[in-house]
Amino acid sequence: DAGVIQSPRHEVTEMGQEVTLRCKPISGHNSLFWYRQTMMRGLELLIYFNNNVPIDDSGMPEDRFSAKMPNASFSTLKIQPSEPRDSAVYFCASRGTGAYEQYFGPGTRLTVT
């Protein structure tokens, strides 16, 4: 099992640019979660999908953030336009049907200058 795959692992961009983070969940998992980790706020949930449908997006900070899951094997988190305060590590996690554990990807470290 390849685990949750995220790309890119590192992203450096300038303020105002569009950033797209990508995630491939574990095959067969039906729930997908996007988390953000910062020193100030710790780990916080941004959005999660169940069977490709967004269930809870209350953690999405503002309209600059959007997430999609066009199929069971792919999700994107987009920030447009990016700001320096978006600098963080973004994690994707997936969960299988009937299970409770979430398995995390390696994260994407985003730096906005």
Added chain:
Amino acid sequence: AQTVTQSQPEMSVQEAETVTLSCTYDTSESNYYLFWYKQPPSRQMILVIRQEAYKQQNATENRFSVNFQKAAKSFSLKISDSQLGDTAMYFCAFMKLSGGSNYKLTFGKGTLLTVNP
């Protein structure tokens, strides 16, 4: 809303000794899970152990065990025979299983554990 508190920002332990990390949580839910995740310097989040709230028996995974006190809303992690590879940030997490926003993890701020040789 649920909150998770880890009162020890940093701890250290000598190799081969035992250490306990504390976690308390606040919830009005009766049906939930609790987890400990480990994040080594590689930043990968690794599941260490889980506990179902309806089970009175404390979960154990090899050198890792928990002390789950439901009435006190306490969920501590004990690491026995500490190894250098246990050096990491440890996060306590809560997941409710019913109602809105279920299945999402609420994390504590973490405890940085250093195992010294």
